[in-house]
Amino acid sequence: MLEIKSLHAGVDGKEILHGINLTVNRGEVHVILGPNGSGKSTLMNLIMGHPKYEIQSGTIKFEGQELNLLAPFERARLGIFLSFQSPEEIPGITVENMLRAACQAVTGEKIKILPFRKKLQAVMQELKINPDSANRYMNVGFSGGEKKRNEILQLLMLNPKLAMLDETDSGLDVDAVQIVSNGVAKFHNKDNACLIITHNTQILKSLTVDKAHVLLNGQIVAEGGTELVDEVSQNGYSKFTY
Amino acid sequence: MSKKTYIEDIERTLYDIKNVDKSVYKSQAGLTEEVVRDISKRKNDPDWMLDFRLKSLEVYESINIPNWGPDISRLNMDEIVTYVRPDAKMVGSWDEVPQDIRDTFDRLGIPAAEKQSLAGVGAQYDSEVVYHSVQKRLTEQGVIYTDMETAIKEHEDIVREHFMKLVPPKDHKFAALHGAVWSGGSFVYVPAGVNVKIPLQSYFRLNAAGAGQFEHTLIILEEGSSAHFIEGCSAPKYNVTNLHAGCVELFVGEGARLRYSTIENWSRNMMNLNTKRALVEKNGLIEWVSGSFGSAVSMLYPCSILHGEGARCEFTGVTFASKGQNLDTGASVIHVAPHTSANINTRTISKSGGAATYRSAVKVTKNAHHAKCSVNCESLMLDSESRSDTLPVMDIEVGDVDIGHEAKIGRISEDAIFYLMSRGIDEAEARAMIVRGFVEPIAKELPLEYAVEMNNLINIELEGAN
Ligand SMILES: Nc1ncnc2c1ncn2[C@@H]1O[C@H](COP(=O)(O)OP(=O)(O)OP(=O)(O)O)[C@@H](O)[C@H]1O
Numbered sequence: 067m068l069e070i071k072s073l074h075a076g077v078d079g080k081e082i083l084h085g086i087n088l089t090v091n092r093g094e095v096h097v098i099l100g101p102n103g104s105g106k107s108t109l110m111n112l113i114m115g116h117p118k119y120e121i122q123s124g125t126i127k128f129e130g131q132e133l134n135l136l137a138p139f140e141r142a143r144l145g146i147f148l149s150f151q152s153p154e155e156i157p158g159i160t161v162e163n164m165l166r167a168a169c170q171a172v173t174g175e176k177i178k179i180l181p182f183r184k185k186l187q188a189v190m191q192e193l194k195i196n197p198d199s200a201n202r203y204m205n206v207g208f209s210g211g212e213k214k215r216n217e218i219l220q221l222l223m224l225n226p227k228l229a230m231l232d233e234t235d236s237g238l239d240v241d242a243v244q245i246v247s248n249g250v251a252k253f254h255n256k257d258n259a260c261l262i263i264t265h266n267t268q269i270l271k272s273l274t275v276d277k278a279h280v281l282l283n284g285q286i287v288a289e290g291g292t293e294l295v296d297e298v299s300q301n302g303y304s305k306f307t308y
Numbered sequence: 309m310s311k312k313t314y315i316e317d318i319e320r321t322l323y324d325i326k327n328v329d330k331s332v333y334k335s336q337a338g339l340t341e342e343v344v345r346d347i348s349k350r351k352n353d354p355d356w357m358l359d360f361r362l363k364s365l366e367v368y369e370s371i372n373i374p375n376w377g378p379d380i381s382r383l384n385m386d387e388i389v390t391y392v393r394p395d396a397k398m399v400g401s402w403d404e405v406p407q408d409i410r411d412t413f414d415r416l417g418i419p420a421a422e423k424q425s426l427a428g429v430g431a432q433y434d435s436e437v438v439y440h441s442v443q444k445r446l447t448e449q450g451v452i453y454t455d456m457e458t459a460i461k462e463h464e465d466i467v468r469e470h471f472m473k474l475v476p477p478k479d480h481k482f483a484a485l486h487g488a489v490w491s492g493g494s495f496v497y498v499p500a501g502v503n504v505k506i507p508l509q510s511y512f513r514l515n516a517a518g519a520g521q522f523e524h525t526l527i528i529l530e531e532g533s534s535a536h537f538i539e540g541c542s543a544p545k546y547n548v549t550n551l552h553a554g555c556v557e558l559f560v561g562e563g564a565r566l567r568y569s570t571i572e573n574w575s576r577n578m579m580n581l582n583t584k585r586a587l588v589e590k591n592g593l594i595e596w597v598s599g600s601f602g603s604a605v606s607m608l609y610p611c612s613i614l615h616g617e618g619a620r621c622e623f624t625g626v627t628f629a630s631k632g633q634n635l636d637t638g639a640s641v642i643h644v645a646p647h648t649s650a651n652i653n654t655r656t657i658s659k660s661g662g663a664a665t666y667r668s669a670v671k672v673t674k675n676a677h678h679a680k681c682s683v684n685c686e687s688l689m690l691d692s693e694s695r696s697d698t699l700p701v702m703d704i705e706v707g708d709v710d711i712g713h714e715a716k717i718g719r720i721s722e723d724a725i726f727y728l729m730s731r732g733i734d735e736a737e738a739r740a741m742i743v744r745g746f747v748e749p750i751a752k753e754l755p756l757e758y759a760v761e762m763n764n765l766i767n768i769e770l771e772g773a774n
C-alpha cells in the first residue's frame with residue numbers, strides 16, 4: 067500500500083531523513099519508534115505532503131502511485147490520513163461543518179446535513195466526546211487531550227486506507243488512551259493499514275503490531291516485531307547506533 | 309425568513325454590466341459656482357438650498373483634502389462630472405422605469421426583493437432617484453419614505469431643520485463638496501411609537517463614467533419607533549476615476565432603534581469618500597452593519613454620537629481589500645451622556661497586495677461617566693504582499709468608565725491550510741473556509757440574507773485573480 071524507497075528529505079535545504087525505506091501492506095499495523103527529533107513527524111508530514119518539507123531524492127508511492135506531485139488534498143482523497151501531533155486550531159469553522167466538508171471532498175458526494183449529524187453524534191458518543199463540541203470551532207480552546215480525541219473522530223468519520231497517527235496517545239489520561247486505542251482498533255481491518263508513532267506504546271493495547279521500526283537521526287536503525295517495541299519501552303534507545 | 313436572498317447568486321460580472329450613457333443632462337466637469345447654480349436650478353431648489361450649496365462651495369474651496377489616510381491625489385475634481393440626470397422621471401411603478409435602467413435593477417435583484425422582503429424601495433441611477441415606493445400600510449401609520457427632492461418639497465420644515473446639521477459642510481472637504489452638489493438619496497421619517505418591522509432599502513447605482521454620486525440620506529426616528537434601513541451601492545468598472553461622496557444623517561430619538569445596513573460593493577475605479585453619522589438620544593440604539601467591498605480607495609468611518617443617557621451603538625464592519633485597493637475604514641463613537649455604551653466589532657481582510665486599515669476614534673466626554681465601550685478589531689492578511697493596519701484612538705476625559713480594546717493582526721496560517729487540505733479539502737476552499745471562519749463571529753450576528761451576501765462577496769474576492 068505504502069512504499070518508500072531511499073527517501074532523502076528535509077526542510078529549507080537541510081536534510082532530516084537520510085535514506086528511508088519502508089513498506090506498509092494492506093491489513094498491517096506498523097509502529098515507528100525513535101527519540102525526540104529523530105524525524106518521525108517529518109516522515110509523516112512528507113507522506114501527507116506538507117509544503118514546507120521537500121524530497122531531495124527517493125520516492126513515496128501509495129498504491130503504486132507516486133505521491134511527489136500530488137497536493138495534500140489529493141493524497142487525502144486517495145485515502146491517506148494524518149492524526150497530527152499538534153492539531154491546528156481553525157477559528158470560525160465548527161467541527162461538524164469542517165468534517166462534513168471533508169467527507170464530501172473525500173467521497174466526492176454531497177452529504178445531507180441530518181444523516182451526517184446523526185452519524186457524527188454516534189461516533190462522538192463512542193469516543194466519549196461531549197456532543198456540544200460538534201458546534202465548537204475546530205480545536206479552538208480544546209484541551210490537549212480533547213484535540214487528540216478529535217483527531218480520532220476525524221479518522222473514524224473519514225475512514226481512510228492509511229491512518230498515520232503521530233503521538234495520538236501523548237497527553238491523554240488513562241481512560242482516554244483506552245478510548246482512543248479502541249477507536250483505532252475499531253477502524254483497523256484487513257483492507258486498511260496503520261502507521262503509528264508512539265512514545266508510550268499505550269495506544270497499541272487494543273492492536274496487534276505487525277512491524278516496528280526504530281528511527282534515529284533520520285535513519286531506520288532497527289526493525290522487528292512486537293518484541294522490539296517491548297525492548298525499547300524497557301531499555302530506551304541507548305543500544306541503537308547508526 | 310425565506311432562504312432565497314435577493315442577491316444570492318449574483319456574480320461580480322453582473323455588477324459590472326454598464327449601460328449606454330443615455331443621460332439627458334450632465335453638468336460640465338469640474339466644480340464652479342456656475343455648475344452649482346446650474347444644478348440647483350435644474351433641481352428646482354428652494355432659495356435656502358441654493359444658499360446652502362453656495363456656502364458649501366465656499367467652504368469646499370477654503371479647506372484642503374485630508375492630510376492623513378490613503379492617497380487620493382489621483383482624484384481630480386476638474387474631471388469629475390458632479391451631476392448626471394438620467395433619462396427618467398421618478399415613478400412609483402417599475403413598469404414605467406426605462407428598460408435599460410429597469411434591467412440594471414432587475415439584475416441587482418431589487419424589484420424581486422421588494423416583492424419578497426422589503427417594505428419600501430428607492431432606486432437611484434446616477435444623480436437622480438428613478439423609483440420610489442412604500443407599502444400603503446406604512447404611509448397610513450405616518451411613515452414617510454421618499455426621495456430627498458420630494459422630501460424638500462413636501463416636508464420642507466423637517467428637512468431644513470435636519471439637513472447637514474449632523475455633518476456640517478465644514479466637517480471636511482468632501483462634506484463641503486457634498487453640500488454643494490448633492491443630489492438624490494432617501495428621506496425616512498418614522499413617527500413616535502411606530503415600528504417598521506420590514507426593512508426599507510435604497511439602492512444607489514452609478515452608471516456614468518467619470519461621474520460623481522452625492523446622494524443624501526436623512527432618517528429621522530421619533531421617540532420609541534424602530535426601523536431597519538438597507539443601503540446598497542454598486543457601479544460598473546471604468547478606467548476613469550468615479551467619485552462617491554454620499555452623506556448619511558441619522559436621528560435616533562428617545563428609546564428608538566435603528567439598524568442601518570450597508571454593503572458597498574463598488575468597482576475598482578471608485579473613490580468612496582462617504583460620511584455617515586448618527587445622533588442617538590436617551591436609551592436609543594443605532595446598529596451599524598457595514599460591509600466595504602470594492603473601490604480603489606475608501607474612507608469610511610460611520611460616527612455615532614451617544615447624546616442621551618443610556619444611548620447605545622453596535623457597530624459591525626467587514627472590509628476586504630484586494631489588489632490595487634486601499635480601504636481605510638472603521639468607526640467612531642462620541643460618548644456625550646452618562647451610561648452610554650458602544651460595541652465595535654470589525655474584521656478586515658487584505659489580499660494580493662491590497663491595503664486595509666482599521667481606524668477608529670472613541671471619545672468619552674466629561675459628562676459621560678459610566679460609559680462603556682468595547683472595541684474588537686481583527687485583521688487577516690492572506691499573503692505577504694498585503695498590508696493591514698489598525699489605528700485605534702481613544703480620548704477619555706472622565707475616570708469612571710469601562711473601556712476595552714482588543715486588536716489582532718495576523719497572516720493566514722499555512723499550517724491551518726495544510727491541516728484542512730490533509731482532510732481532503734482543496735486549497736482554494738481551505739483558504740475560503742479560513743476567511744469565512746475569520747468573519748464568522750460577525751456573520752452570525754447578521755440577518756441571514758446579509759450573511760449570505762457577505763459570504764458571496766468574499767468568495768468573489770477570493771476567486772478573483774487579483
Ligand atoms: N519545519 C522545520 N523547520 C526546521 N527544522 C525542522 C522542521 N521540522 C522538523 N525540523 C527538525 O527536524 C528534526 C526532526 O523533527 P521531527 O519533528 O520530525 O522529530 P520527531 O521525531 O517527530 O520528534 P518528537 O518525538 O519530539 O515529536 C528536528 O531536529 C527538528 O528540529
Ligand SMILES: [Mg+2]
Nearest residue numbers: 106107108151
Ligand atoms: Mg514528532
